[in-house]
Amino acid sequence: MDPKLLTIEALSVHFHLPEGVARAVDGIGFDLQPGETLGLVGESGCGKSVTALSILGLVQSPPGRIEAGRILFESRNLLRLDAEGLRRIRGRDISMIFQEPMTSLNPVLPIGRQVAEPLMVHKALSRSEAMAEAAAWLDHVKIPAARKRLDDYPHQLSGGMRQRVMIAMAMVCRPKLLIADEPTTALDVTIQAQILSLMLMLKSELNMSVLLITHDLGVVAQMASRVVVMYAGQVVEEGRMTDMFDQPFHPYTRGLLKSMPRLGDRRAGRPPRLNEIPGTVPSLIEAVSGCRFAGRCPHVFDVCRKQQPDLFKIGAGQRARCWLKRYPDRRKPDA
């Protein structure tokens, strides 16, 4: 029996736009063990959200199209399932929470009904049973006076409360996998911490796996045990969270880590300057022959521009898509 809960193999998702074909996701692969939290990291437009939507078969088509690959969930290829089969998995085995709690809840439906709806759909509960369970879940995600709040509309709740409602809605059917797409990005920092600890609590309680999509390495450090870094539609580095923070290999991963503000820098009397990665992400429409990060990489050399690197094994469970593995002497010491 395969111990993996989710395996993505060579997944490619292209968007057929009037300007050309955008390779939003270009042959990515990773897997997720039961009970594991995997952080999927990268900047805006690197394909993280598209990856998440592909798992649930929610990529808008047209213009999006899944060109190749397999998504195995409990050894079943989700890409082969018909619409009805996929619908039965959504919200029951795999749930998703979104970035904007403001727009992800239906403004004209009371929150109780929205939380209860998956129960009525998947578990065939009656309206009143589902509402009772919804109240219990709202209470569980620490919404004060949950029972009285069932008839509230989303606009009567704060952003943090709305995200709690979203989480309750995703949890009611006790999914095996939760996909969280930037769950805290739209919230202010104190609320972020509360939501993250709530997610941690629920995760251990339900023993579910979490695919955490974020650009915030701080969030990853708190939540994830493993990290996959994406750049321009590809996986550029993956490994255990601790390894990735202690000894990142790929120049992009290093750049990401360096661009995080650190309190220590200011205390040491250094100018409080943020290190940015120079340049911008290459267009996904133009075909790139070499490494996609070559244009922004401080270590770039001739091979990088000619040929695309593979994901080379770096250490135990750590892999990076970088020619520096083959040509270690090309790494510039201080960059």
Place this chain on the structure above:
Amino acid sequence: MKRFFRNKNFTVGFILSLIVIIAAVISLIWTPFDANRMNAKLRLQGPSWQHPLGTDQYGRDTLSRVMVGAVNSIIVGLMTVAIGLSVGVLLGLASAYYGKWVDETIMRFSDFLFGFPAVLTAILITSILGPSMINAMLAISIFYIPVFARLTRAVAMLIWEREFIVAARAAGISEWKIAWRHVLPNILSTLLIQGTIQFAVAILAEAGLSYLGLGTQPPHASWGRMLNEAQTYMSLSPWMAIFPGLAIAWAVLGFNLLGDGLRDTLDPKMVRIR
């Protein structure tokens, strides 16, 4: 409810419409006189204590006939909006959801219906099916289907793009339930506003058709029919034309203001555009 009555349009419209509805309801159980009873001695009377709105060429009491006519108008308004709304919403939702050839077919069909002037279409239909109140309603309803289909399609497409629809899909809710429980409630207020306004238009259209002799048939009282009959006696007894005419204007104004008031209150963005 309070916030509705803060709006002047709504309040005035509500009162005017309510009076029409009350008059109609009362007429079902009581009218001052039998609306169809003729009285040769009292032909073409002006307003008096006995007949506040006068009598017609057969000596029938105009007040009673205007009250009965209100029932007629309300039935026409309700039925046409109900038919146009239910069929139009279904077609509009299908159009917005399926897109492609479904959308093309439904929208070209709408264009086709829109291409004919409404009155001509109605005359065509009633002349084929024969003049009667039912056929007049049918004619108006057919013209209403594309009105509601287009409106539904336009608003539903906006709703279908919203993130909470993706969230509902991610929760495993079927497309049909998403349309019914997530999209429809979001466009209900728009449909209510349009429905109220179309209600007023239907009253006017039925009056027009009945005036032309294509709608309600004598001896049943209908405001348009009364205007038609009054035409001959215009110089002799203008009252006969004035009161049914006023009733039409009153009801149409009332339901239109009600619709405007609803729009101002339910759709605040529209107010800012104005």
